[in-house]
Amino acid sequence: MRKPNAPTSNKHWRPPPRQHKPQPKPPPPPAPAGLPAREAAVRLLTNVLGDGHAFDGAVAKEFQGSALEPRDRALARLIAATVLRRLGELEAVLNSYLEKPLPKQKGALWPILLSGAAQLLFLETPPHAAVGLAVDQVRRDRHAGRYDKLVNALLRRVAREGAATLQAKDGVALNTPAWMLQRWTKAYGTETARRIADASLTEAPLDLSVKDAPETWAERLGGRVLPTGTVRLAAGGRIEDLPGYADGGWWVQDAAAALPVHFLGSVVGKSVVDMCAAPGGKTAQLAAAGANVTAIDLSGARLQRLAANLERLQLKAELVEADAGAWAPARTFDAVLLDAPCTATGTIRRHPDILRLKRPDDVAALAAIQTRLLDNAAKLVAPGGTLLYCSCSLEPEEGSQQIERFLARNNGFSPAPIAPGEVGIAAEWLTPAGELRTLPFHLAGDTPQLSGMDGFYAARLVRTA
Ligand SMILES: C[S@@+](CC[C@H](N)C(=O)[O-])C[C@H]1O[C@@H](n2cnc3c(N)ncnc32)[C@H](O)[C@@H]1O
Numbered sequence: 001m002r003k004p005n006a007p008t009s010n011k012h013w014r015p016p017p018r019q020h021k022p023q024p025k026p027p028p029p030p031a032p033a034g035l036p037a038r039e040a041a042v043r044l045l046t047n048v049l050g051d052g053h054a055f056d057g058a059v060a061k062e063f064q065g066s067a068l069e070p071r072d073r074a075l076a077r078l079i080a081a082t083v084l085r086r087l088g089e090l091e092a093v094l095n096s097y098l099e100k101p102l103p104k105q106k107g108a109l110w111p112i113l114l115s116g117a118a119q120l121l122f123l124e125t126p127p128h129a130a131v132g133l134a135v136d137q138v139r140r141d142r143h144a145g146r147y148d149k150l151v152n153a154l155l156r157r158v159a160r161e162g163a164a165t166l167q168a169k170d171g172v173a174l175n176t177p178a179w180m181l182q183r184w185t186k187a188y189g190t191e192t193a194r195r196i197a198d199a200s201l202t203e204a205p206l207d208l209s210v211k212d213a214p215e216t217w218a219e220r221l222g223g224r225v226l227p228t229g230t231v232r233l234a235a236g237g238r239i240e241d242l243p244g245y246a247d248g249g250w251w252v253q254d255a256a257a258a259l260p261v262h263f264l265g266s267v268v269g270k271s272v273v274d275m276c277a278a279p280g281g282k283t284a285q286l287a288a289a290g291a292n293v294t295a296i297d298l299s300g301a302r303l304q305r306l307a308a309n310l311e312r313l314q315l316k317a318e319l320v321e322a323d324a325g326a327w328a329p330a331r332t333f334d335a336v337l338l339d340a341p342c343t344a345t346g347t348i349r350r351h352p353d354i355l356r357l358k359r360p361d362d363v364a365a366l367a368a369i370q371t372r373l374l375d376n377a378a379k380l381v382a383p384g385g386t387l388l389y390c391s392c393s394l395e396p397e398e399g400s401q402q403i404e405r406f407l408a409r410n411n412g413f414s415p416a417p418i419a420p421g422e423v424g425i426a427a428e429w430l431t432p433a434g435e436l437r438t439l440p441f442h443l444a445g446d447t448p449q450l451s452g453m454d455g456f457y458a459a460r461l462v463r464t465a
Pocket residue numbers: 257275276277278279280281282283296297298299302322323324325339340341342
C-alpha cells in the first residue's frame with residue numbers, strides 16, 4: 001500500500017518547500033549623524049601615522065570629491081590634528097587603563113580609541129556622542145568589531161577619569177619626541193625649550209597678509225592688525241567663505257613667515273628671485289610690493305598652486321620650474337630670497353604631523369640641501385644686492401649655523417643686521433647679531449588661540465664684492 005503523500009515516482013517528486021527561505025541581506029543601517037566625520041578622522045590618522053604621509057596631503061586626498069559637508073570635514077580634520085598633537089598624552093591615558101596590550105590584528109581599533117579619547121579630553125565632545133560613535137565605528141570595522149565592549153568601557157573610563165589622569169602627567173614631555181626636546185634644550189635652554197614645545201601644542205590662529213588697508217580688512221573680517229601688519233583672526237571655518245578671498249584681497253601667511261620680505265626694504269621696480277617659492281606667500285608679498293619677481297620651485301605641482309594663488313590675487317611673477325641649486329641664468333638680481341626647504345619644526349602648531357614624521361637624521365640631510373641652495377643663491381646676487389636667507393626651522397643647523405658657515409666660505413658677503421623696530425620687530429625676536437629668531441610662544445595675544453607665531457629664522461646679507 002502506498003503511504004499517503006508518498007512520491008509516486010522519482011519523476012514527480014519535488015523536495016518539500018523550505019520552511020525558511022534565505023532572505024536578502026537587509027541594507028546596513030544608515031550611518032548615525034557624526035559617524036562619517038569620525039571615520040574620515042580615523043582614515044586621516046591611518047594615512048599619517050600608519051603610512052607616513054604628510055597631514056596636508058592626506059587631508060587633500062581624503063576630501064577630494066568627498067560628499068562630506070564642510071562642517072564634518074572641519075571636524076574630521078580637527079579630531080585628527082588633535083590626536084597628532086596630543087598623541088603622547090592620549091596613548092598614556094589609554095595604556096594606563098588597559099590591563100593587557102591590545103592584539104596586533106585589530107583593524108582601526110587604536111586610531112578609533114585615540115580619536116574618541118581626543119574628543120573627550122581636548123574637544124569637549126559630550127561623552128554619549130564620543131563613546132557611542134566610537135562603538136558604532138568599531139562595530140563597522142571588519143577586524144575590530146569584536147572589541148566594541150572594550151571600546152565602550154575604556155572610553156567611558158576616559159570620560160570619567162581621563163582629565164585627572166592627565167593632570168598627573170607631563171604633557172610637554174609626552175607629546176614632544178625626546179630628540180626634538182633635547183635639541184631645543186641644547187639650543188635654547190630647558191625653560192625656553194619647554195615653552196616652545198608647549199606653544200607648539202596649540203593650533204595657530206589664522207594670519208592673513210593683505211594687499212593694502214589692513215585696518216579695513218581687520219574690521220571686515222573681525223580680526224585685529226598685529227604690529228607687523230598681519231591681520232589675525234581666530235582659526236576655524238572655511239577660508240574660502242571669508243570676505244575678500246574670491247576677489248584676492250589677502251592670502252594666508254603666518255605672521256612670522258611674512259617678516260623676511262620686509263627686510264628687503266622698498267622693492268619697487270627691483271628684480272628679486274624667490275628661490276623656493278611655492279605655494280607663493282613671499283612671491284605674493286614681493287609682487288604686491290612692486291618687485292619684478294622670478295619665482296623658482298623644483299615642484300611643478302607646487303608651482304601650479306603658486307600660479308593659481310597669484311591668479312586669485314591678480315598678481316604677476318615669472319615662474320620657473322627648476323632646481324634652485326643649479327639654476328644659472330645669464331644675469332644677476334637686486335635681491336635673492338632663499339626660503340629653504342627645512343624640517344619645519346617652527347610650524348608644528350599648523351603641521352602637527354611634524355611631531356610624528358620627522359626624524360633626527362632629517363636635520364643634517366636638509367642642512368646639506370640648504371648649503372647647496374645658498375651657494376647657488378649667492379651667485380645670483382648683483383654687487384651691492386641683498387641675499388636674504390630664511391627657514392621655518394628651530395634647529396640652529398638650518399639657521400644661524402648655516403649663515404656662520406656661509407660667511408666663513410664667502411668673503412664677498414657681509415651681514416646687514418636687522419634692527420628692533422623694523423616692521424614692528426620686537427627686540428626679543430632678534431639675536432644679538434641682528435638675525436630674526438622667532439619662537440612659537442612669541443607674540444602673546446588675549447588667549448592662547450590668538451597667540452604665537454611660527455619659529456622662523458632669517459638673516460640679511462649684502463654682497464660687498
Ligand atoms: C619652505 S617651502 C617655501 C615656501 C614659500 N617660500 C612661501 O613663502 O610660500 C620650500 C619650497 O622649496 C621647494 N624646493 C625644495 N627643493 C628645491 C630645490 N632644490 N629647488 C627649488 N625649490 C625647491 C619645495 O618644493 C617647496 O615648495
